[in-house]
Amino acid sequence: MSEYGLIATVFLAVLLGLFLWPDSLQEKVKKRCETYLENHGLPSQKDCEKIWDSFTQAFVGKDPCDVPPGAYDSLIHTVFQEPACNRMMFWSKTKEIVHEFAKKCSYVTLEGTPLGFLLNGLTWCGKKESQEIFTTGCPSWSDCVNNPVRSFWNRASAAFAASACGDAFVMLNGSMSMPYNPNSTFASVEVKHFNSSIINSLTVLLVTKEGDKKTCESDESLKNLQTDLGSNMKYQCKVVPQSQLQTCIVD
Numbered sequence: 001m002s003e004y005g006l007i008a009t010v011f012l013a014v015l016l017g018l019f020l021w022p023d024s025l026q027e028k029v030k031k032r033c034e035t036y037l038e039n040h041g042l043p044s045q046k047d048c049e050k051i052w053d054s055f056t057q058a059f060v061g062k063d064p065c066d067v068p069p070g071a072y073d074s075l076i077h078t079v080f081q082e083p084a085c086n087r088m089m090f091w092s093k094t095k096e097i098v099h100e101f102a103k104k105c106s107y108v109t110l111e112g113t114p115l116g117f118l119l120n121g122l123t124w125c126g127k128k129e130s131q132e133i134f135t136t137g138c139p140s141w142s143d144c145v146n147n148p149v150r151s152f153w154n155r156a157s158a159a160f161a162a163s164a165c166g167d168a169f170v171m172l173n174g175s176m177s178m179p180y181n182p183n184s185t186f187a188s189v190e191v192k193h194f195n196s197s198i199i200n201s202l203t204v205l206l207v208t209k210e211g212d213k214k215t216c217e218s219d220e221s222l223k224n225l226q227t228d229l230g231s232n233m234k235y236q237c238k239v240v241p242q243s244q245l246q247t248c249i250v251d
């Protein structure tokens with residue numbers, strides 16, 4: 001390759017790099033924070049900086065397998081949100097459809113709250129005795145329990161559930177053998193944090209596909225849900241064929 005060829009190649013590579021280089025985590029979160037601000041008026045510009053600071057102090061400089069849910073306490077308090085009583089929607093194994101449904105029908109999922117919106121789909125971790133932030137090479141959900149991403153979702157889920165008020169909803173998957181799975185975040189974190197002095201009822205929307213035979217009455221796992229909820233809140237369950245989710249008429 002000639003000298004000019006080399007220079008041209010390097011030049012092209014740098015140019016390509018500039019266009020293809022993914023946004024840093026900070027830029028992504030900042031953009032989302034500003035988008036949220038534009039659409040909802042909250043939080044304020046200054047808060048986006050503050051949110052970023054309390055987010056990073058939870059995991060930067062720490063062993064990525066040693067970030068417990070409590071590390072996000074300060075972040076949770078920084079991004080306090082007024083709960084949407086009677087419109088809160090939990091979910092398990094229905095990720096593909098629940099958010100669109102919630103948006104269309106004015107329910108609020110955790111991913112629709114400011115915190116969930118800021119960090120949904122992102123990966124992050126730090127390293128002991130380092131100020132660096134990584135978005136690759138981080139422990140996966142199952143590598144270690146106290147990893148930064150899993151702990152964040154557990155802490156945020158706990159706070160979201162603890163604030164649930166009025167009539168709440170959960171969209172479960174009627175195609176699963178165990179729609180209420182004890183290992184799910186819903187069962188292991190959220191149900192445990194419901195506060196029966198502010199929540200009146202939980203309605204299960206059991207989403208089925210054509211051919212699914214599950215009913216609210218026949219499913220054993222839902223009996224466990226009723227037991228876990230205790231007697232201080234009302235439990236209801238409705239089978240909802242997936243095609244019916246095109247409309248908002250479920251209640």
Ligand SMILES: *[C@@H]1O[C@H](CO)[C@@H](O)[C@H](O)[C@H]1NC(C)=O
Pocket residue numbers: 093094095096097173174175176207242
């Ligand atoms: C229920 O789970 C199955 C298997 O994981 C999945 O293919 C299907 O899309 C899920 N249904 C809904 C409504 O999300």
Ligand SMILES: *[C@@H]1O[C@H](CO)[C@@H](O)[C@H](O)[C@H]1NC(C)=O
Pocket residue numbers: 178181182183
């Ligand atoms: C829950 O997780 C444990 C450990 O990964 C596994 O052995 C068990 O089968 C799971 N239970 C259900 C009901 O999926």
Ligand SMILES: *[C@@H]1O[C@H](CO)[C@@H](O)[C@H](O)[C@H]1NC(C)=O
Pocket residue numbers: 162195196197198
């Ligand atoms: C449940 O809600 C009540 C009323 O807001 C509150 O006083 C109480 O501290 C909450 N309980 C828990 C465990 O957070």
